Amino acid sequence: MSSREAVTVIGLGAMGSMMAKTFVAAGHPTTVWNRTPGKADGLGAVPAATAAEAVAASRLVVISQIDYTGMFESLADADLNGRVLVNLSSDTPERLREASQWVDERGGVLITGGIMVPPPGIGQPGSYVFYAGPKQPLADHQPALEALGRVDHMGADPGLAMLFYQAMLNIFWTTLISYFYSSSLVGSAEQLRPYVATLLTDLAGDGPMGFLQTSTSLDTGDHAGGGDSNLHMQAIGAEHVVQTFTNAGLDAAVPAAMANLFARTDAAGYGTAGLTALVELIRKPS
Numbered sequence: 001m002s003s004r005e006a007v008t009v010i011g012l013g014a015m016g017s018m019m020a021k022t023f024v025a026a027g028h029p030t031t032v033w034n035r036t037p038g039k040a041d042g043l044g045a046v047p048a049a050t051a052a053e054a055v056a057a058s059r060l061v062v063i064s065q066i067d068y069t070g071m072f073e074s075l076a077d078a079d080l081n082g083r084v085l086v087n088l089s090s091d092t093p094e095r096l097r098e099a100s101q102w103v104d105e106r107g108g109v110l111i112t113g114g115i116m117v118p119p120p121g122i123g124q125p126g127s128y129v130f131y132a133g134p135k136q137p138l139a140d141h142q143p144a145l146e147a148l149g150r151v152d153h154m155g156a157d158p159g160l161a162m163l164f165y166q167a168m169l170n171i172f173w174t175t176l177i178s179y180f181y182s183s184s185l186v187g188s189a190e191q192l193r194p195y196v197a198t199l200l201t202d203l204a205g206d207g208p209m210g211f212l213q214t215s216t217s218l219d220t221g222d223h224a225g226g227g228d229s230n231l232h233m234q235a236i237g238a239e240h241v242v243q244t245f246t247n248a249g250l251d252a253a254v255p256a257a258m259a260n261l262f263a264r265t266d267a268a269g270y271g272t273a274g275l276t277a278l279v280e281l282i283r284k285p286s
Helices: 014-025 051-056 068-074 093-105 135-145 160-186 189-203 211-220 231-247 253-270 275-283
Strands: 007-010 030-033 060-063 084-087 109-115 128-132 150-153
Touching: 007 014, 007 051, 014 030, 014 060, 030 051, 060 135, 068 084, 068 093, 084 093, 084 135, 093 109, 093 160, 109 135, 109 160, 128 135, 128 160, 135 150, 160 189, 160 231, 160 253, 211 275, 231 253, 231 275, 253 275
Parallel strands: 007 030, 007 060, 060 084, 084 109, 128 150
Antiparallel strands: 109 128
16 A cells, blocks of 8 residues: 555546656556546556545646636535645636635635646656645645645645736747747747857846846836936837838738837836836736
């Protein structure tokens, strides 16, 4: 008999299947259930005939479905009394708050989460998961959850896990999409790549536009220091970027959206400020 905590995994898509494999490999007795039968083959876990049976098998139930509607539908008839549900599905922060109340009304506890690696990275060095909800139940099951990655508790509000998860996805997507745009403009991703790598390293540092200094400006609201590279000048430059993409016969939707933000911030009176003044229009959209 294993001394490791028993775990149930609900949902066996790419993420859920890898989670189940990871729990099994770490020595956790693992029960699984999926709405489409046959997904449990080769996982080394015990398949349950119903979601209710899967929930009954373990106090810790990890859920990986396309959204929270999946949990509402799959577990509608399950006895959640005394169960800690860790839902790593995607949805909105408000939906997660509603789900927490839904689970609470059925005698369970909901821990929300956002796993910050693709399926192959689950359980690998550097993997981590944003969690939110009551701290003690998370601490009680942390040894098991650490099989998936580092446990980062962001606070008691159930919406916080998804808030941080989506904030990071936004950075991930916009960074890569910008690279797609720019490599299309110059005609060679490989030729551009070393310059992009240097730029990202500089942004992560403490230089004039590095995250250390810009974070201070964003949090304090001090956007001084525009100087010769003030926001008005950069707004003009942003329009030139849009024209360049258009003249090259490329899609210009993303550069145009950025240029629009520059122009609106400039028109709002921040033309002599630094680049971080853009956050004022982000926080108070017209």
